[in-house]
Amino acid sequence: MLEPVQSRRLLIVDPCDDCHRLLPGLRSVGWDVNSCTLAAATEQRCDVGLLRLQASHLQHPDAVKDLISRSGTEWIAVLSAEELRAQNVGDFVCEWFFDFHTLPFDVSRVQVTLGRAFGMARLRGKGPVHVDESEHELLGDSQPIRELRKLLSKLAPTESPVLIRGESGTGKELVARTLHRLSQRRDNPFVAINCGAIPEHLIQSELFGHEKGAFTGAHQRKVGRIEAANTGTLFLDEIGDLPLELQANLLRFLQEKHIERVGGSQPIAVDVRVLAATHVDLESAITRGRFREDLYYRLNVLQVVTAPLRDRHGDLSMLANHFSHFYSQETGRRPRSFSDDALAAMGRHDWPGNVRELANRVRRGLVLAEGRQIEAQDLGLQGAAFEVTPIGTLEDYKHRAERQALCDVLNRHSDNLSVAARVLGVSRPTFYRLLHKHQIR
Numbered sequence: 088m089l090e091p092v093q094s095r096r097l098l099i100v101d102p103c104d105d106c107h108r109l110l111p112g113l114r115s116v117g118w119d120v121n122s123c124t125l126a127a128a129t130e131q132r133c134d135v136g137l138l139r140l141q142a143s144h145l146q147h148p149d150a151v152k153d154l155i156s157r158s159g160t161e162w163i164a165v166l167s168a169e170e171l172r173a174q175n176v177g178d179f180v181c182e183w184f185f186d187f188h189t190l191p192f193d194v195s196r197v198q199v200t201l202g203r204a205f206g207m208a209r210l211r212g213k214g215p216v217h218v219d220e221s222e223h224e225l226l227g228d229s230q231p232i233r234e235l236r237k238l239l240s241k242l243a244p245t246e247s248p249v250l251i252r253g254e255s256g257t258g259k260e261l262v263a264r265t266l267h268r269l270s271q272r273r274d275n276p277f278v279a280i281n282c283g284a285i286p287e288h289l290i291q292s293e294l295f296g297h298e299k300g301a302f303t304g305a306h307q308r309k310v311g312r313i314e315a316a317n318t319g320t321l322f323l324d325e326i327g328d329l330p331l332e333l334q335a336n337l338l339r340f341l342q343e344k345h346i347e348r349v350g351g352s353q354p355i356a357v358d359v360r361v362l363a364a365t366h367v368d369l370e371s372a373i374t375r376g377r378f379r380e381d382l383y384y385r386l387n388v389l390q391v392v393t394a395p396l397r398d399r400h401g402d403l404s405m406l407a408n409h410f411s412h413f414y415s416q417e418t419g420r421r422p423r424s425f426s427d428d429a430l431a432a433m434g435r436h437d438w439p440g441n442v443r444e445l446a447n448r449v450r451r452g453l454v455l456a457e458g459r460q461i462e463a464q465d466l467g468l469q470g471a472a473f474e475v476t477p478i479g480t481l482e483d484y485k486h487r488a489e490r491q492a493l494c495d496v497l498n499r500h501s502d503n504l505s506v507a508a509r510v511l512g513v514s515r516p517t518f519y520r521l522l523h524k525h526q527i528r
Contacts, residue, residue, distance in 0.1 A: 253393030
């Protein structure tokens with residue numbers, strides 16, 4: 088007895104008469120076909136898409152780009168031979184579509200192309216992609232990021248100051264925004280100031296504001312960042328760069344809960360929750376006399392430490408794909424997946440710039456990629472063919488190979504550790520022991 092043909096969902100957008108004549112043959116070989124307008128297409132789910140590309144689409148290509156980006160599957164363009172010869176059509180089709188067909192249809196060729204598109208979509212593990220553009224989202228499923236989210240859920244409801252520590256690029260401002268979003272102050276202002284990015288002679292005015300005529304150029308009253316954050320959250324990034332004189336003023340505010348504008352004499356009550364962040368060793372700064380110890384203890388009531396990306400190997404693939412979709416709109420190119428060589432190169436890289444470096448490399452990769460996937464060289468990373476490994480002992484080779492195998496399998500199966508263990512041919516307890524041994528999760 089023959090097994091039933093597996094149903095595959097095909098969505099035809101803005102179908103023409105030729106498209107409708109295809110339907111019986113496609114349904115007979117297992118395609119579940121639906122059709123709709125371009126405006127309604129983003130609400131439909133499909134395994135493969137077919138779009139009758141017309142002049143109106145080319146005049147307003149953003150709608151087509153948005154559809155393809157959101158669907159997360161492969162699309163085939165249908166157009167006439169004359170339309171294909173129009174200016175810039177070829178580049179647009181090559182960039183955004185898996186393949187194209189000119190009218191009239193060659194039915195057998197269409198069926199083969201649809202099958203290839205379906206197979207490619209499955210091979211890449213594609214499905215509907217929902218890009219969360221929220222700047223507050225802490226993405227990842229590694230142990231460090233899960234523990235961080237758990238800790239933030241405990242700290243957020245309190246009113247105590249929080250000191251956020253971690254290397255540059257590890258998402259300290261995202262942590263601060265998450266604490267604000269989960270707090271009782273979520274509907275009130277969140278005001279961030281980078282203490283290391285403002286000229287020293289302007290920090291006093293930026294933080295505390297000034298009255299009209301307080302100094303040359305002060306033509307009108309200015310409300311400072313602390314006052315602007317009233318009833319909300321004040322985030323002081325790179326607090327270790329704050330000059331000592333300003334540290335004294337900030338300490339006074341934290342103790343007395345009021346400020347005075349530069350040139351003013353009236354105290355102004357301000358109710359804010361203070362979050363501070365630093366990538367420097369404040370304890371060493373205290374020893375060197377560059378940071379006030381009393382301010383340190385005022386700010387360091389609760390503490391959060393952000394993990395470097397090199398300790399979050401299981402999150403690399405998820406974060407890279409997130410940035411690929413996020414920056415595709417900015418670069419005007421279709422979101423791309425990553426080749427196995429690119430994923431392996433990312434696993435070998437130490438990521439000194441952490442998540443910020445990953446975002447920038449993916450951004451670069453989207454611009455430079457010439458194929459349908461981002462390669463290691465597009466990211467500015469060395470692929471396997473270019474890697475030169477120093478000679479070491481046999482144990483060194485075994486250790487590196489074991490760690491690389493763990494990183495590679497986590498890049499692909501971080502959402503299911505049972506599958507990851509099975510792929511490596513070890514038991515789940517052994518898999519966890521290896522992760523602990525190499526300090527990966």
